Amino acid sequence: MLEIRNLTKIYDDGTRALHNVSFTVEEGEFLVVIGLSGSGKSTLLRCINRLIDPTEGEIIWNGVDLAKLAGEDLRKARRKIGMVFQHFNLVKRSSVMNNVLSGRLGYTPAWKSIIGRFSAADREKAWTALDRLNIRDQAHKRADELSGGQQQRVGIARALMQEPEMILADEPVASLDPVLAHSILRYLEKLNQEDDMTILCSLHYLDLVQRYATRVIGLKEGEIVYQGTREEIRAMSDQEFKDIYGEEAERVGELVGTTGA
Amino acid sequence: MKTTRRTKPASDEELKPSRISPTLAAIISAVIPGLGQMFTRNFRRGLVLLIGFFSAAGLLIWRFILVARRDVGFVDIFTKGIRLQPVLLFLTLATIVLWIWIIVDAYLSAKRPVGRAVGLFLILIVVYFSLGWQIGQVDLVALVTQIDDAESQVNSIAWPWSRAITTPEEYLEARAILWVPCTDDTPPQPPREGDEAYLEITPNCGDLGEVDGSRGTPITLRGYGLLPNAEVRILWNDPLKQVFTHREAGEFMFFPADENGEFEVDITLPYRLVPPTTIGAQDWTIIAQQVSSTGKPEPSLELKLAVEKMIETIFIGMMATLFGIILAIPFSFLAARNLMSGTRITLVIYYLVRMVLNLVRSIEPLIWAIIFVIIVGLGPFAGILALTIHSIAALGKLYSESIESIDSGPIEAVQATGANWTQTVMYAVVPQIIPPFVSFTIYRWDINIRMSTIIGFVGGGGIGYLISQWISKTDFKATGIAMWFIAVTVAILDYVSAEIRERYV
Numbered sequence: 001m002l003e004i005r006n007l008t009k010i011y012d013d014g015t016r017a018l019h020n021v022s023f024t025v026e027e028g029e030f031l032v033v034i035g036l037s038g039s040g041k042s043t044l045l046r047c048i049n050r051l052i053d054p055t056e057g058e059i060i061w062n063g064v065d066l067a068k069l070a071g072e073d074l075r076k077a078r079r080k081i082g083m084v085f086q087h088f089n090l091v092k093r094s095s096v097m098n099n100v101l102s103g104r105l106g107y108t109p110a111w112k113s114i115i116g117r118f119s120a121a122d123r124e125k126a127w128t129a130l131d132r133l134n135i136r137d138q139a140h141k142r143a144d145e146l147s148g149g150q151q152q153r154v155g156i157a158r159a160l161m162q163e164p165e166m167i168l169a170d171e172p173v174a175s176l177d178p179v180l181a182h183s184i185l186r187y188l189e190k191l192n193q194e195d196d197m198t199i200l201c202s203l204h205y206l207d208l209v210q211r212y213a214t215r216v217i218g219l220k221e222g223e224i225v226y227q228g229t230r231e232e233i234r235a236m237s238d239q240e241f242k243d244i245y246g247e248e249a250e251r252v253g254e255l256v257g258t259t260g261a
Numbered sequence: 262m263k264t265t266r267r268t269k270p271a272s273d274e275e276l277k278p279s280r281i282s283p284t285l286a287a288i289i290s291a292v293i294p295g296l297g298q299m300f301t302r303n304f305r306r307g308l309v310l311l312i313g314f315f316s317a318a319g320l321l322i323w324r325f326i327l328v329a330r331r332d333v334g335f336v337d338i339f340t341k342g343i344r345l346q347p348v349l350l351f352l353t354l355a356t357i358v359l360w361i362w363i364i365v366d367a368y369l370s371a372k373r374p375v376g377r378a379v380g381l382f383l384i385l386i387v388v389y390f391s392l393g394w395q396i397g398q399v400d401l402v403a404l405v406t407q408i409d410d411a412e413s414q415v416n417s418i419a420w421p422w423s424r425a426i427t428t429p430e431e432y433l434e435a436r437a438i439l440w441v442p443c444t445d446d447t448p449p450q451p452p453r454e455g456d457e458a459y460l461e462i463t464p465n466c467g468d469l470g471e472v473d474g475s476r477g478t479p480i481t482l483r484g485y486g487l488l489p490n491a492e493v494r495i496l497w498n499d500p501l502k503q504v505f506t507h508r509e510a511g512e513f514m515f516f517p518a519d520e521n522g523e524f525e526v527d528i529t530l531p532y533r534l535v536p537p538t539t540i541g542a543q544d545w546t547i548i549a550q551q552v553s554s555t556g557k558p559e560p561s562l563e564l565k566l567a568v569e570k571m572i573e574t575i576f577i578g579m580m581a582t583l584f585g586i587i588l589a590i591p592f593s594f595l596a597a598r599n600l601m602s603g604t605r606i607t608l609v610i611y612y613l614v615r616m617v618l619n620l621v622r623s624i625e626p627l628i629w630a631i632i633f634v635i636i637v638g639l640g641p642f643a644g645i646l647a648l649t650i651h652s653i654a655a656l657g658k659l660y661s662e663s664i665e666s667i668d669s670g671p672i673e674a675v676q677a678t679g680a681n682w683t684q685t686v687m688y689a690v691v692p693q694i695i696p697p698f699v700s701f702t703i704y705r706w707d708i709n710i711r712m713s714t715i716i717g718f719v720g721g722g723g724i725g726y727l728i729s730q731w732i733s734k735t736d737f738k739a740t741g742i743a744m745w746f747i748a749v750t751v752a753i754l755d756y757v758s759a760e761i762r763e764r765y766v
Contacts, residue, residue: 051673079679089670091692102688106679113684155674162678 001027002048002166002198007057007067009043009222017043018054019222025200025215027165030192032209033202034226034244035219041202044219045168048200049081050074061166079106082159082197084188086171088151092144096135096154099143100126103161122161129157133187149180156187167191169201173208181205185212206241210234218244283371290367294360297367306370306378310363313385317359320392321352348395355388414737421741427561433551435460435484440542441530442468448544458486460549466542470532477530484549487522491551495526498546499533507531507547518551563739566727571746574723577644578710584645585652585709586702592618592653593660600664614657622654626712630721641722648709648716656705663697703758710754714747 002025009018017040025031033041046052048059059066069077090099104122105113130136133153159167173181189212191197203209216233218226226244279301290297295311329341343350362381369375435458438448443466453459467478492515495507506513509528518524601611630647637643675689717725724743731739
């Protein structure tokens with residue numbers, strides 16, 4: 001169980017990205033965070049695995065306050081939290097295989113990883129992950145030769161290598177077209193349902209939120225303005241969604257219609 | 262009525278009304294060109310025209326004074342300048358046109374908003390390029406009329422290969438000793454053995470010719486055992502051991518031996534200034550010599566030197582690149598803003614390193630070579646040092662820029678997996694900077710080898726040293742050989758470096 005208590009983040013330039021955010025995530029939930037860009041979604045997710053250091057507050061996960069961890073303990077904790085990014089964040093010039101194997105770095109001694117020696121078991125794991133995401137045949141291509149959807153699948157495979165208990169997904173489908181968006185989210189849903197991984201995901205489109213979320217948090221200017229269960233979000237109208245989200249909110253469905261999918 | 266003039270003003274400046282009347286603007290611009298426009302609504306245009314006009318006029322006056330430096334007075338200087346450099350007349354006229362145009366422009370721009378002054382700036386450009394023509398002493402006539410005179414030299418450089426091969430020469434010589442003046446004794450004459458080359462002088466003593474033109478003692482030379490029908494020449498080896506070719510009545514003597522390899526010829530002793538203190542008979546050796554080209558053709562000295570120095574050149578470039586890489590990498594990290602903007606101290610280091618790199622890079626490798634020749638002496642090491650220091654500065658800048666442009670996404674992704682600092686650098690930073698590093702390094706290697714071909718001109722070793730020597734000796738064929746080597750090497754290098762960059766990056 002993840003419990004966020006009074007999380008506040010103020011950047012060096014004075015921007016207040018998060019203000020007193022508190023919520024809990026039960027194990028096995030697919031929690032979707034919605035909000036305008038600049039509402040603090042990315043900051044929230046990055047505070048959880050400490051890519052960003054929170055200014056105040058506690059992040060209790062399995063009884064440990066992640067906000068207080070440092071050094072080796074922090075790295076050990078990070079191993080169990082996978083992360084998927086909007087822009088995939090692959091090393092473009094490295095092969096798909098190397099990108100996937102880099103998910104294993106937290107478990108590999110530094111000297112072995114420097115000379116590129118991953119254990120046979122790790123390589124086996126990488127193949128399994130690639131199989132699961134249907135990109136086995138791309139393994140030896142350079143990451144930037146792949147299409148956007150394939151790159152995001154590599155990103156998920158990299159996260160899988162960590163054998164995570166929780167996956168943070170920061171706008172994982174914002175750079176993809178609607179058809180691919182569904183495909184990527186289905187992979188995350190599968191991990192959520194089959195492997196019982198907790199998913200924290202920020203999303204843009206109302207129908208994706210309605211389709212995949214088991215719970216929703218709405219952020220506005222760094223504060224929680226909405227919390228809803230699966231049923232509540234399913235019943236939500238476009239207008240209510242727009243009230244939280246702003247006028248930019250839109251359905252993928254409309255776009256899907258035009259692309260004929 | 263529709264006009265093509267744009268109706269929208271380009272800037273706020275044009276919306277303001279003119280502060281002075283058109284006539285006044287024209288008068289002001291007639292006295293100080295451009296000032297009139299500045300008083301209307303076109304301050305910037307006026308400023309540009311003012312600076313443009315006065316610098317052009319100033320340069321023009323300076324050129325007139327330079328051409329007619331001995332003359333005093335406006336008319337004298339002007340007429341002489343135009344007589345010696347007709348382009349100055351054109352320039353004067355163009356400047357006057359510019360002046361008038363500026364006056365008209367001042368009048369018009371005070372009257373109503375005007376568009377861009379394309380014509381005005383065009384004429385300003387014409388004035389400047391004409392000045393450049395005169396200052397640069399562009400002389401197309403010389404280029405066309407004198408190119409024929411350089412034909413043989415140009416041909417030698419373009420196709421120098423006759424100098425690339427030599428055939429070793431062999432000499433067949435017969436010698437005999439003659440005494441000057443005659444004494445009671447006779448000089449030793451070895452006996453003739455078998456059919457060896459042999460020279461006989463009768464008489465074998467005598468007196469030299471005099472400076473007043475009176476001739477020396479006539480003697481008869483008989484040669485035996487020489488090559489049949491091959492040309493013979495006569496040489497002297499005087500008591501000071503100086504060898505010179507015999508002249509008979511001012512002409513060199515070349516004559517063939519007969520079919521038996523024998524000859525007989527009458528000559529007189531030459532005039533030669535000998536030290537007045539010489540006492541007694543002096544040994545003069547007379548030599549009958551036949552030259553024959555035998556043996557296999559072999560590479561000439563020039564070719565061998567060119568190959569040797571070309572190899573040296575390539576290695577100068579390689580060593581400079583290697584040292585350059587090793588030293589540029591640490592500097593590049595210090596000169597990368599994204600790494601150094603953490604604290605105020607690191608930022609100061611960043612600015613310092615960047616400034617030093619810029620300063621070093623702005624000094625040409627040739628000048629560095631001169632400096633290092635003073636320190637370590639002539640030779641390839643000075644060249645290596647010069648190119649190294651320039652490479653550090655150039656690579657340091659390029660490397661640091663590629664470090665600055667790395668994508669932070671993969672870094673955060675790898676950190677998120679629980680990787681430590683070393684692993685993050687190895688897996689997220691290094692893969693991103695290696696391709697640009699390789700690309701820049703090959704590019705630099707390419708430049709260094711090109712540069713090392715001329716670094717020898719100032720004594721930095723390599724093939725440039727040979728070229729500068731051969732050009733001074735006007736040995737254009739040898740120069741041609743060296744230039745061919747450079748051209749071929751650089752062409753190959755160009756191809757190879759392009760291929761590597763294509764494949765790797």
